[in-house]
Amino acid sequence: MCNADGRLHSEDEYGKEDYSDFALWKGWKEEDGPNRWESPWGPGRPGWHIECSAMSMHYLGESYDVHSGGVDLVFPHHENEIAQSEGATGKPFARHWFHPTHLRVEGQKMSKSLGNLYTLDDIRAKGFSPEELRYVLISGHFRQPLNFTWDSLHAARSALQRLQKFRAKLCPNSSAVQDPVGESVSGFGIWEPVMEALADDLNAAQALGRLFTLLPQAESSLSADPAQRETLLEGFDRVMFAFGLKLDAPAVQEVSVEVPEEVRALAEERWQAKQSRDWAKADTLRGELASKGWIVKDAKDGYSLSHAAG
Structure with missing residues (x-):
């Protein structure tokens, strides 16, 4: 049974004195096999929630900026992480939480039984690059389910090649900006509209849409003076950096080959x-x-x- 906000409230569901209790340490059972450690409370193993607090604190410290995880982990996992971590340290655990919704494959839930569970090696074996997969994953809003298809990877390839061609027209011999930090970005032309969308609940889908809407207008100004072209190029490169896209990756380049x-x-x-x-x-x-x-x-x-x- 669930209450108004969707949380379980049946005590039978947990078998605890209070339904909101959770285990920090689980006593050893025979079916656990060799997974046991000695403790003042007897042999056992860490609870599901505390292992995540331990790992994140080990690598990131007692407080850090961003904690992510699927939307299905908000309760009880992440709430329990917060409770145990802040109870132990007295400090804020994570300053920001990022909960994307689920990835679907061809309209279905990913499942081994359905045979639609793909690994990165599977995608690479089909000839697709990390940039193309990254583009697919940022093409939807993180609060909405994303439907992965092979056609979406084909579309991502076309989109990346479109961006590469635009950049080549801007300045064929210029390398991409590596440092994302500048004194001022207000004059970069395409930077502000795209970043405005990203600042609105990390709306990457809208940001990409704005970018492609602005490209024809930007292309029409390619005959402008060199300083203006350089400004536009720098803004474009910073947008690509914000998306984590590398247009100079080999898989983004179009290659002319003979068709058998x-x-x-x-x-x-x-x-x-x-x-x-x-x-x-x-x-x-x-x-x-x-x-x-x-x-x-x-x-x-x-x-x-x-x-x-x-």
């Missing part, structure tokens, strides 16, 4: 399947192309092929 005849045939077969509205066959052929390291992008009057970066 077998791949062209599969792509053409897929296009014909789409024209016949045989969506299942088209999806199967898209997957077959992806397994061979090729990405197909549909347009109104045809399609294009690009090789997935390794």
Whole structure:
């Protein structure tokens, strides 16, 4: 049973004198096997909550800036961490808490039983880069569930290449800004609208939307004087730094390669399947192309092929 704010309040759920009690130390049971340590209270092991307090304090100190975790951990885990940590030290535990909602895969919950649990190695084996995955993960608001699909990675690749092309037009031979700190950022053109969105509950999705809305306007001013171009470039690089995106990463660069005849045939077969509205066959052929390291992008009057970066 739950009360108005969704918390469990059944004493039977915990088996404690008070339903809000939680264990700092669990006595050893035979089924625990070798997981036991001696203590003044007898052999046992730390409770679930206290191990996290111990690890974070060991590496970050008794008080630190940001503690993150899934929204499902707000109660009881994080509330219990706060209670035990501040009770032990008398100091604030974490100054800010960041609770993203769950990641879904193709509209379903990630689960081994469903066969949709992907690791970073799985994504890399498909030819996608860390930058592309990072872009997917920041493309939605952290308070809303994010639906991961392979198509979203394809879209991320296109978006990153669009950003790379813009930067190349700005200043082809300039390296990206490494230091995110400057005396003033008010004149950087695109910096303020993007950062305003990020300052609004870390709305990265809106920030990216504003960035792409501003790109055409910025491109139209590329003929401006060198000082203005340099200012725009610096603002753009600082925005990329804020997003944690490295546009000079190899996987972001487009590479012109010869398309094997077998791949062209599969792509053409897929296009014909789409024209016949045989969506299942088209999806199967898209997957077959992806397994061979090729990405197909549909347009109104045809399609294009690009090789997935390794």
